[in-house]
Amino acid sequence: MTRLRTYSSLGVNVFPVSLGGNVFGWSASPAESFRVLDAYTAAGGNFIDTADSYSAWAPGNEGGESERIIGDWLASRRNRADVVIATKVSAHPQHRGLAPATIAAAAEDSLRRLRTDHIDLYYTHFDDLSVPVEDIIAALDRLVTQGKVRAIAASNITPERLEASLAFSAREGCARYVALQPHYNLMEREFYETSLRPIALRHDLAVFPYFSLAAGFLTGKYRPGEPIDSVREPRVTKYLGTERGHRVLATIDQIAATRATYPATIALAWLLAQPSITAPLASARTLAQLPPILAAADFDLKDDELTALSEAST
Numbered sequence: 047m048t049r050l051r052t053y054s055s056l057g058v059n060v061f062p063v064s065l066g067g068n069v070f071g072w073s074a075s076p077a078e079s080f081r082v083l084d085a086y087t088a089a090g091g092n093f094i095d096t097a098d099s100y101s102a103w104a105p106g107n108e109g110g111e112s113e114r115i116i117g118d119w120l121a122s123r124r125n126r127a128d129v130v131i132a133t134k135v136s137a138h139p140q141h142r143g144l145a146p147a148t149i150a151a152a153a154e155d156s157l158r159r160l161r162t163d164h165i166d167l168y169y170t171h172f173d174d175l176s177v178p179v180e181d182i183i184a185a186l187d188r189l190v191t192q193g194k195v196r197a198i199a200a201s202n203i204t205p206e207r208l209e210a211s212l213a214f215s216a217r218e219g220c221a222r223y224v225a226l227q228p229h230y231n232l233m234e235r236e237f238y239e240t241s242l243r244p245i246a247l248r249h250d251l252a253v254f255p256y257f258s259l260a261a262g263f264l265t266g267k268y269r270p271g272e273p274i275d276s277v278r279e280p281r282v283t284k285y286l287g288t289e290r291g292h293r294v295l296a297t298i299d300q301i302a303a304t305r306a307t308y309p310a311t312i313a314l315a316w317l318l319a320q321p322s323i324t325a326p327l328a329s330a331r332t333l334a335q336l337p338p339i340l341a342a343a344d345f346d347l348k349d350d351e352l353t354a355l356s357e358a359s360t
Contacts, residue, residue, distance in 0.1 A: 050062070050090075050092075051324050051325055053130075053225075053252050053324060058130055058166075060092060060093040060130055060324070060325055061090060061091040061092050061093045061325065061343060062318055062325050062342065062343040063091070063093075063314060063318075063325055063326060063327075063328055063339050063340070063342050063343055064093040064094070064095045064132070064254055064325045064326070064327045064328075065082070065083070065086045065091055065093065065094050065095065065327075065328070065329065065330070065339075066095050066096075066256070066327040066328055066329030067079075067094055067095055067096035067097075067100060067112040067113075067115075067116055067329070068096070068097070068100045068101065068112065068329055069101075069112075069329045069330070069331045070096070070100070070101075070111065070112040070115045070116065071100065071101055071104075071107065071111025071112050071114070071115050072100065072101035072103075072104045072107070072111065072112075073331045074330075074331045074332070076115050076118070078331070078332060078333075079115045079116075079119070080115075080119050080122075081333055082330050082331075082332070082333060082336060083116070083119050084123075085333055085336055086330070086336060086339075086340070087123075087125070087128070087129065089336075089340045090343075091340070092128060092129050092130055093129070093130045093132070093325060094116060094129055094130070094131055094132070095132045095133075095227075095254070095256075095327050096112045096113050096116055096131075096132070096133050096134075097112070097113075097133055097134035097137065097169075097171055098110055098113060098133060098134060098135060098137070098138040098141065098152055098155065098156050098159075098171075099134070099137035099138045099139070099171065100112035100113070102137075102138065102139050108139065109138045109139050109140070110138065110155065110156075110159050113133060113156055113159035113160050114159045116131070116160060117159050117160040117161035117162065118161070120160065120161060120162065121161045126162055130166045130167065131160060131162065131165060131166050131167070132165075132166060132167035132168075132169065132199070132254075133156050133160065133165055133167075133168065133169070134168070134169040134170070134171035134201065135148070135149055135152040135153065135156070135168065135169070135170060135171060136148075136152075136170055136171040136172050136173075136174060137171045137172055138152060138155070140155075141155070143174040143176065143177065144170055144173070144174035144177045144181075144182045144185075145174070145177055145181075146177075146181055146182075146184065146185035149182070149185040149186065149189070150185060150188070150189070153165070153168065153189055153194055153195065157194060163193075163194070164193060164194055164195065164196060165194065165195045165196065166196045166197065167196065167197050167198075167199055167224075167225060168186065168189065168195040168197070168198050168199065169198075169199045169200060169201045169225075169227055170182060170186075170198075170199075170200050170201065170203065171201055171202065172201070172202045173200070173202060173203040173204065173207055175207075179207055179210045179211045179214055180214050182211070183198075183211055183214050183215055183218075183220050183221070183222075184218075184220065186198045186220075186221055187215075187220040187221040190221040191221075197221070197224045197225070198221050198222070198223055198224065199223050199224060199225035199226060199227060199252075200223045200225075200226055200227070201226070201227035201228070201256070202227075202228075202229075203226075204241075205241045205242055205245055208223070208226070208242070208245055209245060211223055212245075212249055223251065224251060224252060225251055225252040225253065225254060225324075226242060226245075226246050226251045226252070226253050226254070227253075227254045227255070227256055227327070228242050228253065228255055228256070229255070229256060229257050230253075230255035230256075230257075230258070230317070230323075230326075231255065231257055231258050231259065231260045231264060231313065231317065231326075232260065232264060232294050232298075232313055232316060232317075232355060232358075232359040233260045233263065233264070233285050233290070233291065233294060233359065234257065234260065235359060235360075238255070243321065243322050246322045247321060247322050251322070252324040252325075253322045253323050253324050254324060254325050254326065254327055255317060255323065255326045255327065256327045257281075257327075258313070258314055258317055258326035258327055258328050259310055259313055259314070259328055260281070260282075260285055260313075261281035261282055262281075262282060263281075263282045263285045263286070263291070263295075264294070264295075264298065264309065264310060264313035265308075265309055265310040265313075265338070266295060266298060266299060266302075266308075266309035266310070268282045268286060269286075269295075290358075290359065293358040293359075294355070294358050294359050295309075296358070297354050297355055297358040298312045298313060298355070300354075301347070301351050301354070301355070305345075305351075307338075307341060307345065308337070308338035308341060309338075310328070310338035310339065310342070311338045311339075311341040311342045311345050312345075312347070312351075312355070314326055314328060314338075314339065314342035314345075315342050315345045315346065315347045316347060316352065316355045316356075318342065319346075319347055319352055326342075328342075
């Protein structure tokens with residue numbers, strides 16, 4: 047049986063890998079998105095992550111496509127009580143930034159698209175330096191008080207602003223950030239480990255890293271000298287051309303072969319073994335991409351394997 051991880055701030059247990067919804071309505075059609083969501087929950091998964099801006103960048107999209115697909119799926123499956131839904135505010139084309147009025151309006155739109163009366167975890171997607179942290183937290187606190195949001199969290203925030211936000215919440219008795227969603231994986235380590243991890247550990251924040259597979263690079267499907275047929279090509283290319291990238295892939299390949307598992311499973315298992323990490327995010331565009339993600343939930347790396355991966359990625 048998969049070991050769920052306690053997320054005490056919400057009073058629930060979450061699956062060790064959160065299903066990223068950024069591909070829903072972008073590179074995954076509504077029908078394929080439903081199949082992935084069905085398979086993830088059938089395997090015991092219960093933690094779905096999205097954002098109001100997904101996927102405004104795609105031609106013909108306006109933002110909110112992912113939330114809308116998830117909302118339709120929740121309504122059709124009648125399983126809202128069985129899943130933890132996280133979404134985000136600040137990057138939707140019609141609701142940019144974190145002014146209090148923007149947060150309030152964006153939350154209403156997210157609730158409507160998700161077809162639910164509450165959001166389990168509501169992130170500030172990108173910090174807005176033009177708005178004092180006091181105003182941001184007060185606006186989020188109102189949503190919690192109204193019962194529209196269960197808990198609040200932050201992504202893409204500086205250590206200074208995170209600390210200031212937590213201090214204001216403690217001082218004023220407001221809702222506080224209970225979780226953090228940083229950019230963190232085997233290829234992106236320094237900023238989180240040196241600047242944000244100490245804060246997460248000190249304040250007992252749950253941590254849900256995004257780009258856990260480095261835009262697909264850590265799945266091993268992209269190799270030097272081979273053409274990249276993917277919307278993620280720009281992100282993958284920056285890793286492929288480095289000696290460090292070659293070292294990491296070679297180490298993952300060796301461990302995956304020895305343990306008879308997927309490279310992506312190894313990369314996610316490394317994250318799960320790191321201090322402070324609760325559940326990394328990973329997205330699946332098709333059903334075929336889901337097994338390595340699910341396998342990570344029950345996979346333990348040995349000490350020497352963890353050391354080898356950490357050394358290769360340093």
